[in-house]
Structure formats: C-alpha cells, structure tokens
Amino acid sequence: MCDHPISRRGLLAGMAVGVSSLFLPRLPGASEQAPPMSAEQAYQLLREGNARFLAGKSERPNLTAKRIEETAGQGQHPFATILSCSDSRVPVEHVFDRGIGDLFVIRVAGNVIDIDEAGTTEYGAGHLMTPLVVVMGHTQCGAVTAVVKGAQVTGNIPKLVEHIIPAVERAKAKGGTGDALILDAIKENVHQSIQTLLASSQELYHLRESGRMKIIGALYHIENGKVEWL
Numbered sequence: 525m526c527d528h529p530i531s532r533r534g535l536l537a538g539m540a541v542g543v544s545s546l547f548l549p550r551l552p553g554a555s556e557q558a559p560p561m562s563a564e565q566a567y568q569l570l571r572e573g574n575a576r577f578l579a580g581k582s583e584r585p586n587l588t589a590k591r592i593e594e595t596a597g598q599g600q601h602p603f604a605t606i607l608s609c610s611d612s613r614v615p616v617e618h619v620f621d622r623g624i625g626d627l628f629v630i631r632v633a634g635n636v637i638d639i640d641e642a643g644t645t646e647y648g649a650g651h652l653m654t655p656l657v658v659v660m661g662h663t664q665c666g667a668v669t670a671v672v673k674g675a676q677v678t679g680n681i682p683k684l685v686e687h688i689i690p691a692v693e694r695a696k697a698k699g700g701t702g703d704a705l706i707l708d709a710i711k712e713n714v715h716q717s718i719q720t721l722l723a724s725s726q727e728l729y730h731l732r733e734s735g736r737m738k739i740i741g742a743l744y745h746i747e748n749g750k751v752e753w754l
C-alpha cells in the first residue's frame with residue numbers, strides 16, 4: 525500500500541537472532557517430549573469453555589491464588605496457542621472460559637502473521653508444546669474492513685494491513701459485495717494466516733507434519749459470543 529522507511533520484517537529479522545537467546549531460552553530436548561494432552565482433547569476443552577460462556581455458565585477456572593502460586597513455581601504448560609485480533613470485543617480467555625496458564629495467546633490487529641507472531645507461535649507450539657494452534661478471526665473486524673473498503677490508513681498501519689490484502693483479493697474474486705464480502709474476507713484472512721505460519725516456519729510445518737501439533741481456524745461472532753470452527 526505505501527512504502528515504509530524501515531521494513532518491520534527486515535528490521536526484526538535482523539534483531540531476532542540477537543535477542544532470541546536472551547529471552548527465549550530453549551530447554552534441551554523440550555520439543556522431543558510428548559505433549560501432555562492431544563490436539564483433540566485441547567479442542568474439546570475450548571469447545572466446552574465456549575459453550576459455558578455462551579450459556580452464561582462460565583466457571584472461571586484457574587483464577588485462584590493457588591493457581592498463581594502453582595504456575596509461578598512450576599512454569600507454564602498451556603494447552604493451546606491462540607492467535608486472535610486485538611479487538612477489545614474478543615477477550616480470548618473469557619470466550620473460552622479459561623484462566624491462568626491455560627492459553628498461550630497472541631493478539632494483533634487483524635490476526636496477521638509477521639515475524640514476531642510467527643516466532644511467538646513457534647514458542648507456544650514448539651517450546652511449550654501446545655498440541656493445538658488456533659487462528660481466530662472475528663466478525664466486524666476493523667482491520668479487514670479497512671482493506672476491503674480501501675480506507676486511508678497512516679503511520680505503521682499500512683505495513684500491518686498489507687498482510688490482509690491477498691485474503692481480500694481472494695474474497696473479491698468470488699464476486700461477493702457488502703457485508704457478505706467483508707465476512708468472507710475475514711474468513712479468508714484466517715486461512716491466510718494459517719498458510720503464512722506454515723510457509724514461514726519450518727518448525728511449525730514440521731510439527732504439523734509429524735502429528736505433534738494441529739492448526740485450525742475459528743471465527744468469533746462478536747454479536748453473540750459464539751466461536752465457529754472453520
């Protein structure tokens with residue numbers, strides 16, 4: 525859309541080599557161990573949590589002082605890595621009725637994948653060994669809508685929404701218009717992020733190919749709180 529003086533991907537790619545060993549120490553052999561639960565079990569926990577949330581019967585598990593103490597002492601063992609939009613109407617832990625140490629969450633406008641998001645997903649799936657990765661878009665996403673409508677964006681936002689353009693082009697090629705086009709673009713953008721993750725990360729590709737990780741798409745309906753699995 526517009527040329528930025530500093531490429532975010534290029535800048536961070538250069539920095540990542542230097543900082544990764546400082547902040548993300550790799551446990552020896554961590555990724556060789558079997559995950560504590562299967563992708564199917566993790567998926568089931570998310571489905572059940574959203575069902576409770578939808579029914580107004582959230583149990584708000586793992587939010588006690590005991591849980592804080594446990595997770596501080598024993599480290600984190602989340603069962604799912606979730607990439608979602610930063611939209612304030614998509615509070616991920618609430619939506620799935622989970623608490624501290626349960627979900628490894630990445631939130632960025634438009635749930636796009638650039639180097640930071642790919643690296644964070646690798647940390648969740650590869651290092652923390654979450655058996656499930658979920659890319660979750662949502663209805664009425666402002667970032668996707670801005671691209672569909674060709675809205676004027678400024679600052680660093682053009683570089684961010686650049687990642688959404690291919691998804692919008694695919695949706696437009698199907699001939700939809702109005703709200704239907706926006707919804708389709710939002711779904712295409714979820715698939716786009718999954719493809720980008722697997723194309724940009726050999727580690728994630730290998731984890732999926734070897735059956736140690738599953739990656740699925742979801743759409744959160746901000747109108748009623750329901751998570752639709754794509």
Ligand SMILES: [Zn+2]
Nearest residue numbers: 609611665666
């Ligand atoms: Zn959004």
